[in-house]
Amino acid sequence: MPPPLPVSNETIAATSPLALLRRLEWRVRHAVENVLSGEYRSAFRGRGMEFDQVVKYEFGDDVRDIDWNVTARLGEPYRKKFVEEREVTVMIVFEDTPGLQFGSGTQSKREALLELAGLVMLLGAVNRDRVGFLHVTPDGYSLREPVRGRGPILHAAASLLGAKAPALKSQIPNPKSQIPWRLLSRAAPKHSILIWLGDFAPRPEPDGWAVMRRRYQPMGFRVDDPWDRELPSGEAFAAYDPVDGHLVTLENTASQRIAHDKWREQRDSAWCNLFPNTLTRLVVGTDEDRLDALVRFFQSRQAR
Numbered sequence: 001m002p003p004p005l006p007v008s009n010e011t012i013a014a015t016s017p018l019a020l021l022r023r024l025e026w027r028v029r030h031a032v033e034n035v036l037s038g039e040y041r042s043a044f045r046g047r048g049m050e051f052d053q054v055v056k057y058e059f060g061d062d063v064r065d066i067d068w069n070v071t072a073r074l075g076e077p078y079r080k081k082f083v084e085e086r087e088v089t090v091m092i093v094f095e096d097t098p099g100l101q102f103g104s105g106t107q108s109k110r111e112a113l114l115e116l117a118g119l120v121m122l123l124g125a126v127n128r129d130r131v132g133f134l135h136v137t138p139d140g141y142s143l144r145e146p147v148r149g150r151g152p153i154l155h156a157a158a159s160l161l162g163a164k165a166p167a168l169k170s171q172i173p174n175p176k177s178q179i180p181w182r183l184l185s186r187a188a189p190k191h192s193i194l195i196w197l198g199d200f201a202p203r204p205e206p207d208g209w210a211v212m213r214r215r216y217q218p219m220g221f222r223v224d225d226p227w228d229r230e231l232p233s234g235e236a237f238a239a240y241d242p243v244d245g246h247l248v249t250l251e252n253t254a255s256q257r258i259a260h261d262k263w264r265e266q267r268d269s270a271w272c273n274l275f276p277n278t279l280t281r282l283v284v285g286t287d288e289d290r291l292d293a294l295v296r297f298f299q300s301r302q303a304r
Contacts, residue, residue: 017161021118021154027291028122055081089146090124091188091216092117092133093179095198098166101242104227105286110165112286113197113223118157119291120195120221125153132156132187136179137166145187168242181208190215196274197221202266205273220275221282229285231260 054070057077065079094117100110117133124131131153132146142163144156188194194216212218226232227239236251250256275281279301284293 017118017158018154020161021122021157024115024119024291025122025126025154028119029126031291031295032123032126053081054078087128087130087148088124089130089132089188089192090120091146091184091192091194092120092131092160093184093194093196093198094133094135094160095179095196096135096137096163096166097199097201098138098168098242099199099201100223101165101168102225102227102240103286104225104232104239107286109199109223109225109286112284112290113221114161116221116223116284116290116294117195117197118161119294121153121157121160123294125150133160134179134184134187135160135163139166141180141183143183143187146192179206179208181206181212185212185215188216192216194218195221200267200271200274202263202270204270209274218275219280219282220271221284222271223284223286225286228264231257 054067055078057066057071057079061079065081067078067080070078094113096110100113101108103109103111121131121133128148130146130148133144133156135142135144144159147153147156184194194212196218197220200220200222231250231252233252236249238247238249240246241248271281282293282297284290
């Protein structure tokens with residue numbers, strides 16, 4: 001793996017999204033050709049999803065494929081046989097909230113998460129998949145239908161990376177900010193790879209998520225700032241809260257640290273409820289290399 005290319009706030013501001021993606025593309029190709037090999041496709045495809053026929057169950061077959069109706073009717077176990085679909089559709093759901101614009105270092109969570117989304121879309125382009133995205137903000141959403149081919153996917157990714165960030169101000173909850181799962185189900189075919197990227201603040205499971213988990217192969221990608229994991233030690237300091245839109249003073253008191261620990265536990269609990277399988281969720285720090293994290297994620301899925 002070549003050394004990481006740090007992308008700072010200044011670099012993003014001075015570089016167009018399309019130029020930035022082209023800079024990242026060579027690393028993605030290197031990862032696919034020399035590191036990931038077949039792990040990406042195997043990790044994404046899993047078992048075949050297109051139904052073929054019903055056959056007798058044999059020792060070692062996946063018990064999840066047993067057709068219980070046929071088994072009950074014939075008195076011996078039968079299973080559904082599947083064949084691999086010819087292509088994979090990857091649908092990115094980018095939940096763009098004001099909280100993503102926090103950053104204690106050189107890069108905000110939003111910038112890091114957008115880079116992660118771009119890398120996933122580039123991986124899809126290299127592997128000749130169909131890739132689309134749904135960009136959700138407090139003011140509404142935009143949908144890009146899945147497309148195939150390096151050029152269309154590259155321009156779709158540039159459109160997402162160049163999208164305007166939500167306003168940094170306190171807002172009354174807007175119904176438009178809800179992810180339109182029904183619209184998504186019409187845009188992406190059944191069994192698509194659904195990658196949900198966001199801040200994942202503590203909250204109940206959204207309406208429609210249970211249906212999405214049955215219809216698609218869902219994965220969750222999250223980027224954490226070092227302060228999400230632990231408040232810095234030392235004297236009191238001021239920080240900008242992008243959710244409330246004003247400066248707050250952190251005095252490093254015991255009560256503040258207890259409140260932060262409680263928030264982190266609630267956030268992780270809600271995160272695990274959305275994605276119960278550890279192989280369907282990825283957390284990357286803003287101070288970590290995103291492509292390296294993706295490679296480890298796919299390798300872990302393939303190993304299991």
